[in-house]
Amino acid sequence: MINKFFATPEAALADVHDGATVMISGFGGAGMPAELIDCLIAQGATDLTVVNNNAGNADAGLAALIGAGRVRKILCSFPRQTDSWHFDKLYRAGKLELELVPQGTLAERIRAAGAGIGGFFTPTAFGTRLAEGKETRRIDGRDYVLEYPIHADYALIKADRADRWGNLTYRKTARNFAPIMAAAAKCTVVQVRESVELGELDPEMVVTPGIFVKRVVRLAPAGKTARKAA
Amino acid sequence: MINKFFATPEAALADVHDGATVMISGFGGAGMPAELIDCLIAQGATDLTVVNNNAGNADAGLAALIGAGRVRKILCSFPRQTDSWHFDKLYRAGKLELELVPQGTLAERIRAAGAGIGGFFTPTAFGTRLAEGKETRRIDGRDYVLEYPIHADYALIKADRADRWGNLTYRKTARNFAPIMAAAAKCTVVQVRESVELGELDPEMVVTPGIFVKRVVRLAPAGKTARKAA
């Protein structure tokens, strides 16, 4: 019987290796798999390349991973925020490499990896500093920049509900990068709010089919976890 | 108030011009907008370029459009079927141009048009007759063929339910090409089984957001239409 549920996030992340490329879903806090990131910090893998829209906020989640010195390089569209101090400090110290990617190009490069596309021409960033050194081409009167897929070893994502085949649904704008990251990584690990029986998810409503998912961990909402841990 | 519903398919297709490129959804019969095609035949536009997975079955729908001599060129992946006699006859007579495209490349070219991608590298068809004369490139050890988007003037698609903003849901495998065609055409015309009030479609379940839809026609199931017409 297929069962992609793992008992603990520790078990689901045990094999993340130093030097791995790790995609992390979320747009700011919405859809950020905070518990998986905490677990990754405890797990100890380092020298990571991280793909996320941002570079962490305040002291939790991705910011904490960066603050712990585990990230060698980050690909994102919007690192600088009022509360991105962990990133800012390491970046200014030259200890963290940044590949700045326009948000739509970031999304499309992730999507391309999952869909087996070797490269694509996008109009975004043509004529700007972010296209410097890149191959360009005029196609049907519009100018384009050639961009390549971003593949990952792991994707750490957050979903709302999952069944044991790994079918996922999301909640509102917490969906954001998760479905495309799930398809772009060799091993996609999901934290979900709720586990459901096979058949409880309407097949018309499944956003990420289980084929893209390797491991699922059900995490109780913060309050419950705290109570359990106590 | 936004209201994309048209009273009749005739009104929704009145402006299709000779020489237009028309995408038609469906995989075989599933998701084929039969009533819209019938209406297009009656409307009279000719010299059309049609994009569909197939080239018509038996004597109805796309086959009838082809049989009526309205199609100059067809882009599809699988024209030859046991009952594709209208296509076969005109193709053999040299009266119908065929651009044969592998099914996944067809889907991706349609998707690229809707997503503003100017071209993409796909591994499909590399080293085969269907890649002859095309630009190829080796990227990260895999061989790719460069393919370009397919844009359309009109997309004629079938959906299951629609609201007045043009949000759509589909039914089972009748979804197939419709969502990507909706985004690839300047004017997407939809036939739906059921019209619903705004808010009746769960925002998590909308497959085609109304932004891709210009006109919607509610068609009663065949039995009812017949009764009305009588």
Place this chain on the structure above:
Amino acid sequence: MKKFDRKQMAARVAQDIPEGAYVNLGIGLPTLVADYLPKGREIILHSENGVLGIGPRPPQGEEDEDLINAGKEPVTLLTGGAYFHHADSFGMIRGRHLDFCVLGAFQVSAAGDLANWHTGEPDAIPAVGGAMDLAVGAKQVLVMMEHLTKDGKSKLVERCTYPLTGARCVNRVYTDLAVIDIKPDGLHLVEIVAEGLSFDELQRLNGVPLRYRAAA
């Protein structure tokens, strides 16, 4: 002269958005436009993070951390709205499905070049977000900005000195002084909005020659 304040600027932009339009409002000043869309005009707001049909900010205490806009502020969803993932959201943008986007700017050139993501300072940490996608993607790119820098220089310039967000992409600029169209032959004044500002004075403040043909 009495310049438009931010609210008046937002209201002026809102006035030009027609019924049925699909619109993305950039972070910051452009977000204000939402508050001034004429009542009864159905306009559908898009946000990069995967949503169409953004409604007003929720009452305090009813925020949902899973329902935010591109500025990461809590929002609501209008009846008829829909969610989708990031690649689909930017496909919409890049594929020219949005009728309008409204963006802030550091500078706009007479050719329609937009600079709004980077001050050019060598030690600045760059951040671009979705601005470059919006600049090339929306059918009409509207810019909303104060006309002059703090030290009185025009932000409408012959050539941008800040790094570009997009080339030849801006269609119209709304400032606290005027509304100006950018056309292939240069800048065309649509209207002066600052009270008591003459065309000659606007021309003097504006870095680049303005054309103006009074309505017949």
Place this chain on the structure above:
Amino acid sequence: MKKFDRKQMAARVAQDIPEGAYVNLGIGLPTLVADYLPKGREIILHSENGVLGIGPRPPQGEEDEDLINAGKEPVTLLTGGAYFHHADSFGMIRGRHLDFCVLGAFQVSAAGDLANWHTGEPDAIPAVGGAMDLAVGAKQVLVMMEHLTKDGKSKLVERCTYPLTGARCVNRVYTDLAVIDIKPDGLHLVEIVAEGLSFDELQRLNGVPLRYRAAA
């Protein structure tokens, strides 16, 4: 010699598909494999037209015209299945997410080239469907075909004479005579399935040299 019939061939392929595998079964002969998947082994079947979790053919009278497979035959959906659109479906294929596809063939070369879409006749109307995507996309490409043409020629060949579907893509071939792996150094016999067929006779019938290392 007693060759495997179509059902035996299908059962032999089915035996090699492990629990939890995502599999696409090509139109025609490969579709038969579904009927022989071992009971109790959860295997998830994909179809190009946007579905994962295909179940058996429905009882007569319960067919749903909106629920078909790539061969346009009525099917059912297993509990746990899901629908998606064509671009997503082929993204799955091209993006190497399927563990196996099973395809028919006119010819397979010793290098793993596959020819299964075109007979090469100049007046033939070509049709390719999803075969070229599956050939380059699935992690393992399994071919299921009769070993010999009607006039006794091997379909396993040194070099394909029919137009290719994909180059160097086939991993294993299941015929009515044998199961053969295609490796960088050539063809390796896995097992003879036809009753009473010797290795020497198979080698004589097969166009291309076969290697065989008996299990220790």
